[in-house]
Amino acid sequence: MNESMVPLRFRLNGQECRAEVDGADLLIDFIRDRLGLTGTKRSCDMEICGACTVLLDGKAISSCSVFAFEVDGKDLLTIEGLAGRDGLHPLQQAFIECGGFQCGFCTPGMILLAKSLLDENPDPTVEEIREYMDANICRCTGYQMIIESIQRAAKLTKSKGI
């Protein structure tokens, strides 16, 4: 074994997972190139745009600027793990219903960031949504529909009682 390799045990989208990474590997490269999960997008590569957002132990982070070894012992959620057996997650459903995406490039990051918001605050005001989602950029500028999608998802979640 290469001395610089780090063994990992973590949960990937709900499944136990083991892997070995180089200390210098970035999380985004591990997710896209090793795990083959290309829903996570690289764009600005400097923690600004949010296209590479994933949830680590429920917290939104920029996978472009975190080392892959940081997932050890943690729970990693990428966009591929969001839909359940019963179908789409309420956020995915709401983004479709409200036209929350145009080109779709920012969407995985937007949806995961929105999930971390709703997990923390299930019934946010428009102002709270704007403040929180300010972290991620949509270059098609469909922000209004994104906000409406999140409000809709909050309603769907409430009515489903989940």
Add this chain to the structure above:
Amino acid sequence: MIAPFTLHRPQSLREASSLLSEFKADARVLAGGSELILLLKMGLADVSHIVDIKRIPGLAHLDYDAGSERLRIGPLVTHRTLEKSEVVRNHFPLIVEMEKQLANVRIRNVGTLAGNLSFAEPHADPGTLLVAHNATVTLTSGEGERVLNLEDFFFDYYETVLKNDELLAEITIPKPAENCLGAYLRFCPGERPMVGVALLVEWNDGVCSKLRLVLGCVGPKPLRASDAEEWMVGKSREEIQARADDIGNQAAMMCQPLEDIWGSVEYKKQIVKTLVARAVSSVAQKAAGHE
């Protein structure tokens, strides 16, 4: 791609310190990594040893001691933890206000306050506000520790007085006095602030008895606007309110911003003047409300 390095994961501060002193300039401390990883990706830091301190137990404490009225912050405490902390909100509301505006929530989830201060990036918010709060820092090495005022911790652009074998082990912030009112204002057209202004004023019967006015991002490190501070001591809130623009001018004359992508020297001084005037005026108005 980041150039390969050897990853060290010490179990104690003493062990971390001995690694740092062994590898000196070739080693860097990793906490959240939100600043360090950007530099590594751009190839701007030549680092062959990374010392990850996240496995060291006991570094994530955030305690308020009611007796000494001090907040003690461990080196692994993130911006987001500070932002959401009830004890910080109750006793240090300006710190919560500042943290809420810092970068974005993804960065606040991983970035630590200690990392931010140790990085000494001049375009940052926390240093400015914490110098106004008269914060101190505890630096530790295998040999022992020393406590410094945060003002003296910063040395130059991206430089602190940390020695090769030292780590920032704790940040301590005294609770502002009951008669203290403050403001933190920033101008932030991009991701990082272009100018930050922090002001804490103690009032006695409507007269300014003590204050700290700190200018951030307009020099190598947070700068106390001592001329403006001296002028304000002993003045009434009415006088201060009436002369807010002059105080702003006086503060702007003291700072030495660099011309960069955010703007020219004149432009930045104008922003300093405006923010200082607004901070002074808002604090004087709040004082009127308190009488």
